[in-house]
Amino acid sequence: MMHTHRVAVLGGGSFGTVIANLIAGNGHRVCLWLRNDERVGAINRERENAEYLPGYRLHEKLRATTSLEDAVSAIDILFLAVPSASFREVARRLAGLLSPDTLLVSLTKGIEAPGFHLMSEILAQELPDNPCAVLSGPNLAGEIAAGGIAGAVVASRSDAINSTLHDLLHSERFLIYGSGDMYGVELGGALKNVYAILAGLGDALDFGENTSGLLLTRALSEMSRFAVHSGANPMTFLGLAGVGDLFVTCSSPLSRNYRIGQAIGRGQPLAEVLAEMDQVAEGINTLELLKSQAEQRGVPMPLVNGLYDILHHSRPVSELFSDMMSREQAQDVEFVAG
Numbered sequence: 001m002m003h004t005h006r007v008a009v010l011g012g013g014s015f016g017t018v019i020a021n022l023i024a025g026n027g028h029r030v031c032l033w034l035r036n037d038e039r040v041g042a043i044n045r046e047r048e049n050a051e052y053l054p055g056y057r058l059h060e061k062l063r064a065t066t067s068l069e070d071a072v073s074a075i076d077i078l079f080l081a082v083p084s085a086s087f088r089e090v091a092r093r094l095a096g097l098l099s100p101d102t103l104l105v106s107l108t109k110g111i112e113a114p115g116f117h118l119m120s121e122i123l124a125q126e127l128p129d130n131p132c133a134v135l136s137g138p139n140l141a142g143e144i145a146a147g148g149i150a151g152a153v154v155a156s157r158s159d160a161i162n163s164t165l166h167d168l169l170h171s172e173r174f175l176i177y178g179s180g181d182m183y184g185v186e187l188g189g190a191l192k193n194v195y196a197i198l199a200g201l202g203d204a205l206d207f208g209e210n211t212s213g214l215l216l217t218r219a220l221s222e223m224s225r226f227a228v229h230s231g232a233n234p235m236t237f238l239g240l241a242g243v244g245d246l247f248v249t250c251s252s253p254l255s256r257n258y259r260i261g262q263a264i265g266r267g268q269p270l271a272e273v274l275a276e277m278d279q280v281a282e283g284i285n286t287l288e289l290l291k292s293q294a295e296q297r298g299v300p301m302p303l304v305n306g307l308y309d310i311l312h313h314s315r316p317v318s319e320l321f322s323d324m325m326s327r328e329q330a331q332d333v334e335f336v337a338g
């Protein structure tokens with residue numbers, strides 16, 4: 001007989017809603033926590049989170065609430081799907097509300113500004129007694145909501161945790177794989193957002209297919225170089241949270257980071273693009289953090305530097321490749337070559 005869980009998902013935006021609904025569809029009771037009373041009422045009444053995912057029918061086992069205490073009461077698994085900028089604040093509010101057995105799972109693909117902290121590090125700092133895991137992969141929320149098949153990787157330090165999450169989330173339309181490289185999986189999800197901006201920019205400027213192939217491959221090389229330098233497993237970047245997510249986010253207008261790049265490529269100023277955006281696009285903040293961390297750690301990242309100069313110093317896009325051209329001969333697949 002299936003073991004049923006009591007689950008809460010914090011953050012009622014597009015991804016939190018989709019994950020909550022997938023879990024409810026697998027037969028578990030899920031509480032979705034969001035701050036807006038009207039939206040909570042509408043979700044519970046209309047079975048739809050119309051602001052984020054219009055037309056996406058929410059399962060009867062999903063209920064929404066604005067009360068954090070109510071959401072997390074008597075649960076055994078808790079997902080966090082709030083933007084990285086709010087993550088610590090929300091994690092802090094959980095202190096004293098959870099049993100130490102409650103498994104925490106981050107869905108957030110970002111990095112906290114001061115200290116370059118990943119979300120699992122924030123959880124370990126704020127809620128040190130609770131086990132934690134992360135989920136990442138090529139998971140455009142809108143496409144999952146439309147019924148498309150997708151896959152994700154769950155990563156933690158324990159096979160038993162990965163297995164619990166597999167059983168909770170896996171279905172015919174959502175395939176779950178496991179990893180022990182929590183740091184690499186999390187870093188992959190955060191870093192690819194930066195390169196998606198670049199890809200959107202390139203597409204707006206009609207870069208050819210060869211150029212896009214060059215960009216994507218050098219992006220993978222660059223992000224894995226940084227991650228491996230920081231202790232991640234290079235093989236993670238050949239998986240769903242690495243090349244899988246990089247590929248989808250760099251090629252889809254459903255990605256908000258990609259759309260930011262497209263808009264900038266069409267000549268819209270960055271500040272205006274961001275002002276028009278009503279959902280989180282983590283890549284802009286991640287770019288800044290990554291640039292300064294890579295400099296501190298001595299990791300060469302010509303694409304990151306090039307994009308930063310385009311966005312923040314009005315450098316012409318035509319100069320994007322100049323750092324790469326002027327570099328001494330670089331290895332193609334350097335982390336494999338050693």
Ligand SMILES: NC(=O)c1ccc[n+]([C@@H]2O[C@H](COP(=O)([O-])OP(=O)(O)OC[C@H]3O[C@@H](n4cnc5c(N)ncnc54)[C@H](O)[C@@H]3O)[C@@H](O)[C@H]2O)c1
Binds near residue numbers: 139279
């Ligand atoms: N949308 C996707 O396709 C997708 C897929 C995978 C991962 N992610 C990641 O998941 C995270 C959330 O993304 P999303 O797409 O759901 O974003 P979103 O912008 O659609 O929703 C974020 C939600 O968090 C809420 N929120 C913000 N600050 C909060 C706070 N302090 N307290 C409570 N709620 C708060 C917002 O009101 C909003 O409802 C991001 O890190 C994103 O990179 C998104």
Ligand SMILES: O=P(O)(O)OC[C@H](O)CO
Binds near residue numbers: 196256281282
């Ligand atoms: O819409 P984005 O750019 O935040 O990307 C969404 C997901 O991370 C894709 O896997």
